[in-house]
Amino acid sequence: MPSDPLPGQRTPYPTPSPAAQALAARCESRVNELARRMAREDFERLPGYAELPADVKDVEVAATVRNGLRLFLRRVRDPQGRAGDYSLFRERAAQRAEEGMPLHTLLRSHSTAAYVLWQALRSEAGEGEEGALIELVDFLLRGHEAVIGAVAETYLVEQATLSAEHREQRRALLRGLLDGSVPPQSTLEELGIEGRCLVVHLHLPREKRQAPSDVADRRLVRRLQAVLDRTLNTEVLALLDTDGGHLLIPQEADDPDGIRTGEELTTRLRQVGGDDIRLAVVGAAAARDVPAAARTAADIVRISRACGRPPGLHLMNDVLLEYHLSRRNESSDRIAALLDPIADRPDLIETLRVHLEQRHDRRSTARSLGLHPNTVDNRLTRITHLTGLDIPSARGSALALAALLLRADNRP
Incomplete structure (x- = not known):
């Protein structure tokens, strides 16, 4: 036997x-x-x-x-x-x-x-x-x-x-399309998109995430991709990591501005990424417009964060003035430097940001920050003393907002 x-x-x-x-x-x-x-x-x-x-x-x-x-x-x-x-x-x-x-x-x-x-x-x-x-x-x-x-x-x-090779080829093509390193003429067709498309920038908050690990990071990215694929009923073109990324999707004829798509994606992605995710959607008429649309979408999210707007879907119309003020030119460095005297005081920076978002309402600012209104007044007085900015005036308020936005370029 x-x-x-x-x-x-x-x-x-x-x-x-x-x-x-x-x-x-x-x-x-x-x-x-x-x-x-x-x-x-x-x-x-x-x-x-x-x-x-x-x-x-x-x-x-x-x-x-x-x-x-x-x-x-x-x-x-x-x-x-x-x-x-x-x-x-x-x-x-x-x-x-x-x-x-x-x-x-x-x-x-x-x-x-x-x-x-x-x-x-x-x-x-x-x-x-x-x-x-x-x-x-x-x-x-x-x-x-x-x-x-x-x-x-x-x-x-x-x-x-x-399948992995196919996905990586598509990601490489999308990466090249976003950064402008591949010829755009037939790229959308190769990626299976005909006509206009939507470029979406997704931002995931770091500060509320649990201690990162390679396994947890890969799991998060896989779950995000799975939600995208289920929501849009197709294999969504996406370049994602644990901070977010970009995705490219066809534009529906009955959703020309992408708002409906953006709202649906926000609702579904919150189930995986949490309530603090941010999205911006920008249309692109052709492949050559995709890189600029990607930069614009990322800027809309960055500016919305810098202005203290609540998480969710962000649109250009929500931040028109802030977007304009954040454009860089020969005066940008000087404006950003106006806040150098309080650069090492995050409490003052945050108070200024929230105060501007709350339209100079000291009580609303105090509630948002969990402070006494007198503490807000003391901080604003300190900001004026250190920076020389007259925050209550229209000019001082605009300069302070522009300085916050320009400094946000270096914010993670």
Whole structure:
């Protein structure tokens, strides 16, 4: 009696009786006939098989069947010997995955081959060979289980590799489109987008995130991508990391400004990224407009953060003045430097930002910051003393807002 296999080892094949070996040997002369029959007749019933090129059926498929039949017969003769391995099955499985044959069709072809071999054994069995036939069926089923496992494993690994390569190619193309490093003429068509598109910038807050780890980061990105794909019912083009990123989606005719799409994405993404996510959506009429749209969307989010606007969907109309004030020119550095005297006082910077957002209402500012109104007054007086800015005046308020926005360029 053979001993039980160790964990991870295959159970040894039992040694067939001389009668079973003799029955199997009578089928050896039929190997070529059976292989041709399967490749040209039996497999034709399988979905998608008829569309395969004739040379694939007559050469690759027939050769794989012959290999399987001979492997079975050799193992019957010498179950513990060197009958061969499943390398050809694995090679063909990888090829079928690359060609796009469905896995169920591939597995059914192997099951059909096992059934045809069983029919051949049954037709060869004579009176009194019932026991030998049962031995061979047991042997066949055990071998078929191993073949199916090897084929399915190889197919899925190859399919996963191909999918990863496909996604990376699309990401590389999108990355090049966003930064302007690839010619834009046909890029959208290659990415599967026709006509106008929407460029979305997504920002995820760092400060409320749990301690980062590679596993948690990858999981977050995968969940974000899954939500995007489910929401838009397609594989969304996205360049995402744990801080957010950009995505490119077709523009719907009945949603020309992208507001409806942006609101739906915000609602769904909050389920994964939390309530503090921010989104901006900007339209692009053609591929050449995508880089500028991406920069604009990112600027809208940055400015909305700098102004203290609540998280959610941000639109250009919400920050028109702030967007204009944040544009850089020869005066930008001087304006930003107006707040240098309080650069090391984040409490004063935050008080100024919230006070401007609350339209100079000291009580609203105090409530937002959790302070007493007198504390707000003291801080504003200190800001005026250190910077020289007359915050209550229209000019001082505009300068302070512009300085905050220009300094926000360096904010993470």
